Amino acid sequence: MPDVSGIRRLHRERFGQEPEVFMAPGRVNLIGEHTDYADGFVMPAAINFATLAAVSPAADRNATLFSRNFNESVSLSLDLIGEHGSHHWSDYPFGVLSVLQQERISVPGFHLTLDGDVPLGAGLSSSASIEVASMLAMLHVAGVELPLPKVALLCQRAENDYVGAPCGIMDQFVSCCGAADHALLLDCRSLGYRLAPIPKHxxxxxxxxxxxxxxxxxxxxxxxxxxxxxxxxxxxxxxxxxxxxxxxxxxxxxxxxxxxxxxxxxxxxxxxxxxxxxxxxxxxxxxxxxxxxxxxxxxxxxxxxxxxxxxxxxxxxxxxxxxxxxxxxxxxxxxxxxxxxxxxxxxxxxxxxxxxxxxxxxxxxxxxxxxxxxxxxxxxxxxxxxxxxxxx
Structure with missing residues (x-):
């Protein structure tokens, strides 16, 4: 997992504010591939590689992002988020913001710092971990709480509609609802799940x-x-x-x-x-x-x-x-x-x-x-x- 004290320090240095920090893990799927969008069963596990999102409110109506991984900052007016991305890393957090706006959840201006160690392009769901961490951070500044399965569904919608990637629900769901020392058997139709223990040895x-x-x-x-x-x-x-x-x-x-x-x-x-x-x-x-x-x-x-x-x-x-x-x-x-x-x-x-x-x-x-x-x-x-x- 990335360094929590490090992202707090980085956020303070860039934005002059003490942030709240949210974590969302990547995942590895033990079995069940491409079954999720067929409403079938999957059995992933959350892993100890994750995205951290540090967030604090802004005085203006801008969403300002900084990615430590890309060493890049992006800022957009809350009124200009739109409904489709631009094939940039910022599509993942901005996609989450777009979906929250469509849900009529009023997210005020904010500063968001992202840092993750989920390997990119390796099939360990770095995108879902970014989406989930970003959504928890934005919900915090909005003063809104949502059930984690709902968070997963909204993050999936962001990736499908804003990013343009036709993923199923598995990645976001296990990032939200994974449990230590367990795999998660997920019914992708009902979103009912049960935990299957992974032996400690x-x-x-x-x-x-x-x-x-x-x-x-x-x-x-x-x-x-x-x-x-x-x-x-x-x-x-x-x-x-x-x-x-x-x-x-x-x-x-x-x-x-x-x-x-x-x-x-x-x-x-x-x-x-x-x-x-x-x-x-x-x-x-x-x-x-x-x-x-x-x-x-x-x-x-x-x-x-x-x-x-x-x-x-x-x-x-x-x-x-x-x-x-x-x-x-x-x-x-x-x-x-x-x-x-x-x-x-x-x-x-x-x-x-x-x-x-x-x-x-x-x-x-x-x-x-x-x-x-x-x-x-x-x-x-x-x-x-x-x-x-x-x-x-």
Missing amino acids: LSLVICNTMVKHSHAGGEYGTRRAEVEEGTAILRRHRPEIRLLRDATVDDLKRWGHEMPPNVLKRCRHIITDSNRTVAAADALEAKDLATVGRLMAEAHASYRDDFEASCPEADIMVELANKLEGCVGARLTGGGFGGCTVNLVESNHAAQFAASISAAYEKATGIHPEIYQSRASAGAHKVGQDVVVSHR
Whole structure:
């Protein structure tokens, strides 16, 4: 987590005011990819990489942002926020402000300082952590409290409409509602959830392939369109199918021949991965780690072969992980097309696992990876005066 005392000091130096500070974590998804916008199930965990937002009121009607990561300041009149972004980092906080304005929540002028250590473009949801931290900060200066699930929905809307990235609800929801030492099984239709314990003798080792991706368009948008095409075909036969959450593997067996081959594969991944996700939560609760590992392996194969959202580097990383001592399960996580793998590793082997996989991956690909060791962490909240030392 970034340095709390550092962001307080930076904010005081720039704006001459003592801020309140809010934290929102990134996330790693243990299982369930691209199932969220199909109203299916996902099982992410919040991680101890986060965005901090320091905020104080301004005397004028401007929203002034400073990003420590980009070393850049941006200021806009509250009357000029608009409804669409400009493909700039400020789209995330300004998008949040735009949505709050649409909700008729009167946010006065403010100064906002942002600092985060969620790796960008790695599939660990840096965007959601920025949105959630920014929204909690803006709600504070507005004097308004909202339930965290509502905050998640509004942040998702900001990313969908203002940023232009067609994400589902998972990233923002777990950033808001994650819990220490637990994964979160989320029903993306009802937003009901239950916590699945991650045994304390296991660590989350996240391996960054260093292959970057963007969700705003490109392959992510193409896959989502393919899923919608398949859903529409099934709906012709079963009108009660609103989204793939309502469809079954048997439906694909009956009517999949009407779909283009790529569309059939996309739908098969989402339906089966949603089923695997519920099974993995049950296995965690039962402390059946062998089943968790098997389901993660099946999920990666489906993501690679049916959704075709992996890449050679990620496949190599997963293959290497499964050969190392202490590895319970490994798979590509996040939106796909690069990013990170998530590995459940016995904690007493985690340090050696990290060193071994880094060396082996670099030898195989010529790319030096970044390896992050984490535990499942708490969701978004206001941060007290205590100092948190950065681990960057």
